[in-house]
Amino acid sequence: MSRAASDVRANPDLLLRALEQDAHTQEYRERRGHLKIFFGYAAGVGKTYAMLQAAHAAKRRGVDVVAGYIEPHERPETARLSRGIECIPHMSIEHNGIELAEFDLDAALARAPRLILVDELAHTNAPGCRHEKRYQDVEELLRAGIDVYTTVNVQHIESLNDMVASITGVVVRERIPDRVFDDADQVELVDIEPEDLLERLKAGLVYRAAQADRAQRNFFSIENLTALREIALRRCADRTGRLADAARVLGNRDYYTSERILVCLSPAPTNPRIVRAAARLSKAFHGELVALFVESPRTQTMDEDERARLSSNSALAEQLGAQVETVYGDDIAFQIAEFARLSGISKIVMGRTGEAHGLHHALFGRKSLVERLIAIAPNLDIYIIPDQPAPARRGHDRQAASGPHLPSRRDMLLTLGLSAIATAVGTAFRGLGFADSSIISLYILTALLTAVTTAGRVCTIVSSILSVVLYNFCFVTPLFSFDSYDRSYLVTFAIMFATAMVAAELTARLTDNARASAKNAFRTRVLLETNQLLQRAQGPQARARVAMSQLVKLLRLDVVFYPADGDLLGEPLYESAGAEDHRTSLFTEYERAVATWTFNNNKHAGASTHTLPEAQCLYLAVRAGNEVFGVVGIDLKGRVLEAFEHSIVLSIVGECALALESDKAAREREEAAVLAKNEQLRANLLRSIGHDLRTPLTAISGSAAVLRDGGEKLEDAKRLELADAIYNDSLWLIDTVENLLAITRIEDGDMQLNLTSELMDEVIAAALSHVARESHGHRVTITHTDEILLVKIDVHLIMQVLTNLITNAFKYTPKGSTVTIGARREGSSVVVEVADDGPGVSDRDKPRVFDRFFIAEGPRPVDSHRSFGLGLSLCRSIIEAHGGIIEVADNKPHGAVFRFTLPAEEIEIHE
Missing domain, CATH: 3.30.565.10 (Histidine kinase-like ATPase, C-terminal domain)
Known part of the structure; x- marks a missing residue:
C-alpha cells in the first residue's frame, strides 16, 4: 500500500463509533416510524400545501394516510387539498374559559395508520394534554411505528432562536430541540422568493387583511425575510453536510478530529443564549457538547427562582444534545480548567456580563473569571459571548451565585445579642484597666462568632458595623457620643471595620465550605453505600427496596417503585420519608398511568418534566440500555431537584438497574445451566436406550421369527417357552417406557x-x-x-x-x-x-x-x-x-x- 493511500485511513476510534451509531440507528429505525419535515423560513411559503400534496401522492400509492391535525389557516387552496384525507377528530380542551382544539394523540395511536399528518411541529399543547409540546406527541407516534409528515419554520429551531430574535426583534416562544430536526429521516425545504411571499401576504393568501398589515409592519419585511431565508438554507446545508460526513466516515474516505466543547451553566436569565451559541459552535465543529455546572458554597443560598432557571437551562442543554455534568469547588475557574483537562475539552464557551474593572480590582488586583481561566488553562480555546447582567445581579464571576437574602429573626437576635455581650464584657475590661486593643479584639471576635453561627453575609456586615459603632459610643472619649476628640480614631475605626469584615468573610467562607463539603460528602457516601447494599441484597424486590431507601435518605422525599412484570408494571412498592403515609395520593390511577407511560417509552415523565407534568411524582425509568426493569417515582412536593442531586439520583437509579440486570443475567445463566443439564440427561438417556433396548427387541424379533417360520414343527413346550420370552421382554419394555414417560413428565414439570x-x-x-x-x-x-x-x-x-x-x-x-x-x-x-x-x-x-x-x-x-x-x-x-x-x-x-x-x-x- 502506498503512503498516500495509508494517509487517508479513517480514525479507527471515530470509525468504530460511527459504525456502532449507524448499526444502532439502523436497528432503531427499523422498528420506529419515519419522520419527514416540510421546512420553511416563514409562514405562508407553502409548507402545509406541500405536505398535503405529498400525502395525496402517498395515498395514490396505497398508503393508509390520515390527518391528525391540520392548522386551520383559512386558505382556500389548502382547504381544498385537505378534502379526501381521513381526519382524526380533534380533542377539545377548556383553558381559561376558551375551548381549544388539540391533536388527539390517543385516538391517533388507536387508529394506527401507516402515515399521519401533524401540522405545526413546534406547537405548545394546552394544559391537560399528555405532553407539553407537540413534537413530543410526534416522537411517541414514531416510537409506535407510525410515519409522520409535519411542518416547521426556521425560527422554531432552538439553537437559532437568539439569532432570529436579533434579526427580527421577535422572541419565538414555541421551539423544538435541534435533535428533532437533525434526526428526521427527510427534510424538504419549501422555498419561494421573499418578494413572492410579500405578494402572497398582500393578496390575503397568508393572513387576513388586518393581521397581514400588522405582520408586514412588524415581521414580514424584505430584510427580515431575506435573512431568515439565508438561515434556513444554511441550516439545510449543514444537515446535508453532516449526513455526507457520516457517509464519508463509513466509506473510509475522510474523517474529522473529534472536538469536545464545554459550555458553562448558571441560573442567569441570559444563560440560554450562551448555551444556544455553544450548540451552534459544536455543530459547526462537528463536536460533542458538554454542559458544566460548578456548584460552590455560594450556590447553596440560591432562591427558588434561581434553582428553577438553573433546572431550565440544564434541560435546554440536554435538548440541544449536551451531556450535563456537575462538579463541586470553591474556585470556579480551577474547577472548569481541571474538568476540561480530565475530559479532553478543546473549546470553552462562556458568557461575559460586560464587567469593568472597578476600584476593588485596582486595589486588590482581582482578576475576572475569564482572566483566571486563561491563566490556569492557556492551551484551551475560550469563546466569550458578550452579554448584559441581569437587573438585580452584580459581580463578574457569580456562576450560580445568588444575591443577598434577608436574615432570619433568630440570626438578627443572635447578632444583636453577641454585640451586647461584647459591649458588657468590654465594659468589664475597661473597669479592670485592660487596654483598648483588648476591647477591639473582643469586637473582632464577635464578628467572627457571628459569621460562624449565622447564615448569609448580612448578619456579618451588621456585626462589623455594630462593632465600630458600639466601640465608638461606649469606649471612645467623649463616652456615649459618636464624637471623638482624637481624629486618629477614624483610622482605628476603619482598620477595625476592615479587619472585622475580612476576618468574618473568611470565617463565613470556611463555614460555607464545611457545610457544603459535609453535604456533598453525605451525598457521595449515599451513592457508595448504594452500590455496596445493592450487591448484598438478594432478589429484585430487595434490590428495589435498597434503591428506594437510599433515595429517601438522599432527598427526604417519598419514593414509589413499580417493578416490571413482563410487558406490564407490577404492584408498586412504597417508601415513606416521614411518619405520614401518602400512598393513597401516590397510588392513583393517573399516577400509575404516568408510570406506565414512562415504562413503555423508556423516558422520564411527571412532575418537573414536559410530559404529563400534572403528576405528583417525577417518574424515572430504571433502565440498562434499552431494557426497563421498573419505574421509580419521587414525590417532589413542588420542589425542583438541584443539578448535583439530580445526577446522584440518576446514578442510584442506574446502579439499581445494573443490579437488576445482574439478577436477570444470573437467572438466565441458571436456566441455561438447567437446560444444558437436561439436554445432557436426555443425550445420556438416548444413548442408553439405543444400546440397551437392542437386546430385548432382538430377542422378541428372533422368537417371533421362529414361531412364524417353523412354529408348527416345534414342540408345545418349546413354543410356550418362546411365547413366555416374548411376553417377558414385552413387559420389561412396557415398564421401561412407563418409567421414561414418567421421567419426562417430571423433567418438564407436568407431573x-x-x-x-x-x-x-x-x-x-x-x-x-x-x-x-x-x-x-x-x-x-x-x-x-x-x-x-x-x-x-x-x-x-x-x-x-x-x-x-x-x-x-x-x-x-x-x-x-x-x-x-x-x-x-x-x-x-x-x-x-x-x-x-x-x-x-x-x-x-x-x-x-x-x-x-x-x-x-x-x-x-x-x-x-x-x-x-x-x-x-x-x-x-x-x-x-x-x-x-x-x-x-x-x-x-x-x-x-x-x-x-x-x-x-x-x-x-x-x-
Whole structure:
C-alpha cells in the first residue's frame, strides 16, 4: 500500500463509533416510524400545501394516510387539498374559559395508520394534554411505528432562536430541540422568493387583511425575510453536510478530529443564549457538547427562582444534545480548567456580563473569571459571548451565585445579642484597666462568632458595623457620643471595620465550605453505600427496596417503585420519608398511568418534566440500555431537584438497574445451566436406550421369527417357552417406557398429583398382582397390622413405586429368596418397606442408588436385562412429590430394605 493511500485511513476510534451509531440507528429505525419535515423560513411559503400534496401522492400509492391535525389557516387552496384525507377528530380542551382544539394523540395511536399528518411541529399543547409540546406527541407516534409528515419554520429551531430574535426583534416562544430536526429521516425545504411571499401576504393568501398589515409592519419585511431565508438554507446545508460526513466516515474516505466543547451553566436569565451559541459552535465543529455546572458554597443560598432557571437551562442543554455534568469547588475557574483537562475539552464557551474593572480590582488586583481561566488553562480555546447582567445581579464571576437574602429573626437576635455581650464584657475590661486593643479584639471576635453561627453575609456586615459603632459610643472619649476628640480614631475605626469584615468573610467562607463539603460528602457516601447494599441484597424486590431507601435518605422525599412484570408494571412498592403515609395520593390511577407511560417509552415523565407534568411524582425509568426493569417515582412536593442531586439520583437509579440486570443475567445463566443439564440427561438417556433396548427387541424379533417360520414343527413346550420370552421382554419394555414417560413428565414439570384417600393394604395388593408373573422362584410375604392405614396419594404413581421396588428385588436376588412387604404407622406418616434377603446394596453405592442413570457394580440382574438406572430415581421423585422421603438400609442378617414414607390421613368416625 502506498503512503498516500495509508494517509487517508479513517480514525479507527471515530470509525468504530460511527459504525456502532449507524448499526444502532439502523436497528432503531427499523422498528420506529419515519419522520419527514416540510421546512420553511416563514409562514405562508407553502409548507402545509406541500405536505398535503405529498400525502395525496402517498395515498395514490396505497398508503393508509390520515390527518391528525391540520392548522386551520383559512386558505382556500389548502382547504381544498385537505378534502379526501381521513381526519382524526380533534380533542377539545377548556383553558381559561376558551375551548381549544388539540391533536388527539390517543385516538391517533388507536387508529394506527401507516402515515399521519401533524401540522405545526413546534406547537405548545394546552394544559391537560399528555405532553407539553407537540413534537413530543410526534416522537411517541414514531416510537409506535407510525410515519409522520409535519411542518416547521426556521425560527422554531432552538439553537437559532437568539439569532432570529436579533434579526427580527421577535422572541419565538414555541421551539423544538435541534435533535428533532437533525434526526428526521427527510427534510424538504419549501422555498419561494421573499418578494413572492410579500405578494402572497398582500393578496390575503397568508393572513387576513388586518393581521397581514400588522405582520408586514412588524415581521414580514424584505430584510427580515431575506435573512431568515439565508438561515434556513444554511441550516439545510449543514444537515446535508453532516449526513455526507457520516457517509464519508463509513466509506473510509475522510474523517474529522473529534472536538469536545464545554459550555458553562448558571441560573442567569441570559444563560440560554450562551448555551444556544455553544450548540451552534459544536455543530459547526462537528463536536460533542458538554454542559458544566460548578456548584460552590455560594450556590447553596440560591432562591427558588434561581434553582428553577438553573433546572431550565440544564434541560435546554440536554435538548440541544449536551451531556450535563456537575462538579463541586470553591474556585470556579480551577474547577472548569481541571474538568476540561480530565475530559479532553478543546473549546470553552462562556458568557461575559460586560464587567469593568472597578476600584476593588485596582486595589486588590482581582482578576475576572475569564482572566483566571486563561491563566490556569492557556492551551484551551475560550469563546466569550458578550452579554448584559441581569437587573438585580452584580459581580463578574457569580456562576450560580445568588444575591443577598434577608436574615432570619433568630440570626438578627443572635447578632444583636453577641454585640451586647461584647459591649458588657468590654465594659468589664475597661473597669479592670485592660487596654483598648483588648476591647477591639473582643469586637473582632464577635464578628467572627457571628459569621460562624449565622447564615448569609448580612448578619456579618451588621456585626462589623455594630462593632465600630458600639466601640465608638461606649469606649471612645467623649463616652456615649459618636464624637471623638482624637481624629486618629477614624483610622482605628476603619482598620477595625476592615479587619472585622475580612476576618468574618473568611470565617463565613470556611463555614460555607464545611457545610457544603459535609453535604456533598453525605451525598457521595449515599451513592457508595448504594452500590455496596445493592450487591448484598438478594432478589429484585430487595434490590428495589435498597434503591428506594437510599433515595429517601438522599432527598427526604417519598419514593414509589413499580417493578416490571413482563410487558406490564407490577404492584408498586412504597417508601415513606416521614411518619405520614401518602400512598393513597401516590397510588392513583393517573399516577400509575404516568408510570406506565414512562415504562413503555423508556423516558422520564411527571412532575418537573414536559410530559404529563400534572403528576405528583417525577417518574424515572430504571433502565440498562434499552431494557426497563421498573419505574421509580419521587414525590417532589413542588420542589425542583438541584443539578448535583439530580445526577446522584440518576446514578442510584442506574446502579439499581445494573443490579437488576445482574439478577436477570444470573437467572438466565441458571436456566441455561438447567437446560444444558437436561439436554445432557436426555443425550445420556438416548444413548442408553439405543444400546440397551437392542437386546430385548432382538430377542422378541428372533422368537417371533421362529414361531412364524417353523412354529408348527416345534414342540408345545418349546413354543410356550418362546411365547413366555416374548411376553417377558414385552413387559420389561412396557415398564421401561412407563418409567421414561414418567421421567419426562417430571423433567418438564407436568407431573400433577391426583390425590385420593386409599387403604395402603389395598394398594400393596394391587401392586403385587401386577408383578405376580415375575415372582417365579421367589417367596413373597406381607406383614399386616391391625391398624387401618389410610393415606392420601396418587394411587397410580404409588403403585408404580411399589412395582419398581418389588421388581427390583426380584431382579437382584437369586431364586429362593424372600421379599417381604409391610406397612405401619409412625406418627403422622405411614412407613412402607420392601425388604429382601439377597446380596444387598454396598455402603459405597447407598448414597447414589437413587441418582438418575446410576447402576451399581456387581452381578447383573437375574433376568439378564440391563437396567437404565431410572427406576429408583423415579421412585424418589414420586415420593418427594407426595411430601415423603425414601431411603435404603441393610436387612439383617443380609439383604436390603427400601423404605419410604407417605402422609397419613386421619379416619373420621361418625357416631
